[in-house]
Amino acid sequence: MFGKLEHELEMHVPASEVWDLFGTLRIGQFVEQEMTELFQKVELIEGDGGVGTVLKLTFAPGIPGPTSYKEKFTKIDNEKRIKEVEVVEGGYLEHGFTLYRVTFHVIEKGEDSSALKSTIEYEVKEEDAANASLVSIEPVANIAQLAKNYFSRNKAAKEAKQ
Template sequence: MVAITYDMEVPSSIPAAKVFKAFVLDADNLIPKILPSAIKSVEIIEGDGGVGSVKLITFGEATSQLKSMKHRVDGLDKENFTYSYSIIEGDTLMEGIESISYHIKVVPTPEGGSICKNRSIYETKGDFQITEEQIKTGKEKALGIFKAVEAYLQANPDTYN
């Protein structure tokens, strides 16, 4: 098994607490509302939404090759704006991928904005290789979701205060 890790940082003018509330704490409601073609629904199928909970994500028509995935909440620290989860089942786990975990931290900046830091770890089976193109595609999708949430927050400045 080989671990492939990549990091991504996205700066935002939105304060860290507001980004965390929208992008993490209310993502199950907000993202299907603002990006229904990408994510149709998120349903908690085990737990209360906290650590150990399992969520079923159903993809929209924009991701026609993917139907659904399940992810487990591995960590949640509301005070330090950190969140981690692992994909445990579904179409996103390709034939050669054992698991994928994500670690998100939203860091306040001195200017009043934030930086969203994301570390993705792919555990592969055997000598399976993930291509640079696959990593780039994953980063672009994550950035697109983040930018959609950011645009929503800019258009609705009184939400998530």
């Protein structure tokens, strides 16, 4: 069984700023700092932020489901501003999923405007099809909203200094 969920959020900053966060290792640090209610720790296991980089995400105590998983950067296209990350160990793979991929696509809308399109694609074995209900776009939508708030705070701080 294959599924796909999407979310898009306008960002009121240039696409280059959004990509500097989502296209690099900074997103792991950002998630660890800003989403403490969901994630306890985000660790760099191997790599330098390029394709092949592996991160281990450990959930905060009390979060239902797996306690952690490892994800690998499988595609980074700096020109098109697309990054794909796949779960390679633990997490959804322990619940019958054969694929769990998150794609972030930063879309330029104008000089000071962009959008972040987040997509989750998954494949789950037929005998575990009921587990598809575990997939939610909400965590990536929350990351996008926290990033938008972060960019707004930074923009306001810069304007206040001028």
